Amino acid sequence: MFTQLANYSSVAANDDRHSRDRTVPIPSTIAAVAGYPSKLVVYKISASQYWQVRCWVDGRFHRRSAKTTSFKLAERFARWFYESLHAKRHISQLEPTVAIANTPVHKTNEPQELTFGAIAAQVYANEQARVERGELGAGTLRMLRNRLDAYVLPHFGAMLPSAITYQMLQEFAQTLSIKHTTVTVSTYLITVRKVLIHAVRIGAIEQAPDIPKIKVKSASRGAFTPTEYWQLLRAARALRGVQHPAGRKEMRKRIKQAYNDHRMPPEMAWSISLMVNCFLRPGDLTKLKHRHVEVIRGKNTYLRLTLPETKLHSAPIVTLRPAVRIYEQICKHRPDAKPNDYLLLPDLKNRTHALAVLSTMFNWVLDHTGLKLNPHGYPRSLYSLRHSAITFRLLYGQGIDLITLARNARTSVDVINNHYASTVTGEQNIAMLQSRRTHT
Structure with missing residues (x-):
């Protein structure tokens, strides 16, 4: 009988270890999200075909399945997840009575300053609400999301809005100009400006930096004869x-x-x-x-x-x-x-x-x-x-x-x-x- 109990305990321990192994990140798949703290990563596990997201916020790790097999979409989800956690954390500090699921409330004398990425999450949520009210087209919202994910968030996402200067924006525009037209560069700067203006409105910064002016040369799609x-x-x-x-x-x-x-x-x-x-x-x-x-x-x-x-x-x-x-x-x-x-x-x-x-x-x-x-x-x-x-x-x-x-x-x-x-x-x-x- 003791032998049977010992064997049962051994099998249970092996099953438990096997279960843990299936949820451990596969080392070769772990990748940090560009432009964000190194503790925001995407990775894969043996137990799922989908990419997973892990980040360190408020003194503990937060994990979530990205529900996609695409690495690019997983990175997009990771940025959104990270920004949402910081936005919720900011709200909890301003209104400690608001209960936020899975987000512990730590009272501090002063709320921490929101990152550019967290404010961008608020802007996106506001634009999404406008789409639901019929004030904005769904295509416009998709373009905003694409611009944020392509260059804006990887470049400015982890920065504080107060740290963003005119010189940084000028360098950002020059980097984009290498591969893109003036029309495209201008639209990305407009996206950055939208986030910074929102930062002013919510009191995160007193004044937004000047935005570099780009002389737009429009190249219309050529008609056929x-x-x-x-x-x-x-x-x-x-x-x-x-x-x-x-x-x-x-x-x-x-x-x-x-x-x-x-x-x-x-x-x-x-x-x-x-x-x-x-x-x-x-x-x-x-x-x-x-x-x-x-x-x-x-x-x-x-x-x-x-x-x-x-x-x-x-x-x-x-x-x-x-x-x-x-x-x-x-x-x-x-x-x-x-x-x-x-x-x-x-x-x-x-x-x-x-x-x-x-x-x-x-x-x-x-x-x-x-x-x-x-x-x-x-x-x-x-x-x-x-x-x-x-x-x-x-x-x-x-x-x-x-x-x-x-x-x-x-x-x-x-x-x-x-x-x-x-x-x-x-x-x-x-x-x-x-x-x-x-x-x-």
């Missing part, structure tokens, strides 16, 4: 069913998941036509369902597109007449389509993946036709088709006013003036310039 547009259409139709020339490994990097054996889908030609005749953004194109489309026939024939709200615009879009023919072709290709089915690549439920497939295939069409770069040497993309749609109306529309065009394209008159109309020259509208009023 009508001749180039027809070249793209013919190429997309000719390549239909042809396998992409890049190898499977390269395609895996571009779109992560194989679709149709990487063959050119019929949706590519339809996408090109729809974007030019419907004024759609690429993201709206992949979200378009049959229930959003209504065919109007009367004095004018067109499609009425009632899409979900994008960039705080919710008005229906009316299309040019050729869009009706394109929609009829799509319906003929898929006669059993249901109202809730997507128009393009309906078998792909992940619409981000669908957009990646269309973008990759369109780049293939651009390379095939030699139209990847515009006359000024700037690269073109799927978005250039929207640019073309608006530019064609400015050039060939009879007396169309900017307000009507802007509202139908779900944008503003300023955006059309500064970006889309910036490529329109006087010579392109020579007939209008030389026209004369008729006297009756």
Whole structure:
């Protein structure tokens, strides 16, 4: 009996040790998060496929699963986790009566100064609340998160706002300028400024440092000429069913998941036509369902597109007449389509993946036709088709006013003036310039 008890104790001890071993960080996977204290790390354990996060705050370790197998996403989660802990700690010091789960309250004479990263967490939470109230677009919030994660937090996250100087911001801008355009550098500085202004408002600092001024040189996405547009259409139709020339490994990097054996889908030609005749953004194109489309026939024939709200615009879009023919072709290709089915690549439920497939295939069409770069040497993309749609109306529309065009394209008159109309020259509208009023 004593032997059995001894054996049982030995097995239990081994099981307990084995269980502990499965939760011990794998040494080769431990990585510190750039720009943050060395005790903020991500790592893997044998018991889970996901990355884990560990940091030292308030005299003890805090651990959490990042719930992702992506190292980059795990780093993003680690920064958010660290910032949230410090933000909660700051609140607990100001309001000791507020109970915060898993965060011990240590009363001190003066609350510790918040880091830039902790204040950034507050800014992000405020912007998220604006999205929920319908005051801000979800895409704008994603861009804020991406900018914070890409450069801002790795550079300033662990610093105190009071320690950030104009010289530091100038050096930050110069570092970004090596790889990025002036527009991109300016947007990152605006993000830093947003956090510093919030720091002033909550009393973390008395005054924000001056932000370096960047002279922005905007490079609008080049529109296609009508001749180039027809070249793209013919190429997309000719390549239909042809396998992409890049190898499977390269395609895996571009779109992560194989679709149709990487063959050119019929949706590519339809996408090109729809974007030019419907004024759609690429993201709206992949979200378009049959229930959003209504065919109007009367004095004018067109499609009425009632899409979900994008960039705080919710008005229906009316299309040019050729869009009706394109929609009829799509319906003929898929006669059993249901109202809730997507128009393009309906078998792909992940619409981000669908957009990646269309973008990759369109780049293939651009390379095939030699139209990847515009006359000024700037690269073109799927978005250039929207640019073309608006530019064609400015050039060939009879007396169309900017307000009507802007509202139908779900944008503003300023955006059309500064970006889309910036490529329109006087010579392109020579007939209008030389026209004369008729006297009756």
